[in-house]
Amino acid sequence: MDPIDVRHDFETLETAVRRHLADALALAHGNQRQAAVLLGVSRWKLARMVKRFELRDLVTTMRSDGEPVTRTPVGDGAPERAQRGHDG
Known part of the structure; x- marks a missing residue:
């Protein structure tokens, strides 16, 4: 069997799943x-x-006053929309 000729960048399934998550x-x-629910x-x-793909920094936690916060501060390269709190 001849090898597959991939002439473009081909994303692995693992990379696609991580990006989708x-x-x-x-x-x-x-x-x-x-x-x-979305997934x-x-x-x-x-x-x-989330644990397997090390995406914990994109997960919101709740502060003691009930306001959502993220574990990663803004400006570290994580997607901006994942870092919005309750006001976004």
């Missing part, structure tokens, strides 16, 4: 429950994928 988290402003997976499955 990051996009869903960005659209959900870091909210894993909402991102899981059609359980919240538990999404949490496992």
Whole structure:
């Protein structure tokens, strides 16, 4: 069998899944429950994928006063829309 001639950059499945997860988290402003709904997976499955693909910095956490915050400060290269809080 001859090798496949790939004349363009071909994204691996792992890279595509990681990018898709990051996009869903960005659209959900870091909210894993909402991102899981967008992706059609359980919240538990999404949490496992976030851990596997090391996307924890895109996940929103809740402060003691109930306001959402992200673990990564603005300006570190993470997608801007994933870092918005409740006002975005």
